[in-house]
Amino acid sequence: MSISSRFSVAIHILCLLAINEEKATNTSEYLAGSVNTNPVVIRKVMSMLKGAGLVHVRAGVAGAELAKTLAEITLLDVYKAVNVVAENDLFSSHEHPNPECIVGRNIQQSLTKQFSAAQKAMEHSLEIVTLADVVQDILADNV
């Protein structure tokens, strides 16, 4: 299956916070309107972004704002903030292979090694892109 859209929703929100400068209008309801989802979904994602120190939100007060500049936030930061893939868990392995078979006994360690490397390669690709890059694409508005 695919990695949760919570990641793309989070990126969407953060870009919107950067572009829409009137802080007070960035309510969960307003953001939900742009993302096209439920305000509760937004608040859940926002809660995770807050926990990671990427945004400032206060209970009871309308609007959120970025806690860092766009160039300081990589896609990997967002990815980790919303916890869409646990460490060494991009690939799932079949459980309890037969320990009496040499393959069953040893394959897990080899798979873990290779799968971990592949996951890290993907994550590194996210690390070299910042939200500033994404916002630049958005502002080009080539539609």
Add this chain to the structure above:
Amino acid sequence: MSISSRFSVAIHILCLLAINEEKATNTSEYLAGSVNTNPVVIRKVMSMLKGAGLVHVRAGVAGAELAKTLAEITLLDVYKAVNVVAENDLFSSHEHPNPECIVGRNIQQSLTKQFSAAQKAMEHSLEIVTLADVVQDILADNV
């Protein structure tokens, strides 16, 4: 969520076919015993591996064998054979963002670009490892 364990099952099977030289004993039931799953799961995976030209299996006749050497089969070949992640579909995007918002209107194209790059990085990591590498780890049998 994680990528289907069908991938790890496929790798397991292929390694076993290479190590267990007595072709006729490699029935779906025997393989299921090492992987610890149902024989039908094995046959389904085997069917996909056959479609990709990685194994030789014949209906009605016991046993399967590799169609190539271990060094000729990369993990990417296996990954593609069992179809665990569709092209540009490792990450899912939220659907139908609001086209009246500049972010909603443009974010998909930017996300597609970045997500595609990350997926390709992961896949390239799988491409540089062959089953020969995995079997080497298994035969070390360091338990």
Add this chain to the structure above:
DNA sequence: GTTACATGTAACAAAACAAATTACAGGTCG
């Protein structure tokens, strides 16, 4: 302080999916 309106979260429902399993059709070969 109370009112209006926001966020924070728990709890639940619906839809989508993976994996195991059952059942059976069809192939191969002694």
Add this chain to the structure above:
DNA sequence: CGACCTGTAATTTGTTTTGTTACATGTAAC
């Protein structure tokens, strides 16, 4: 023919994602 295998459709079970309802709590204007 009969034993045994592969091929595959259909079903079930368990899990996960996403959306939704409901309500507690926080804030600030008045």
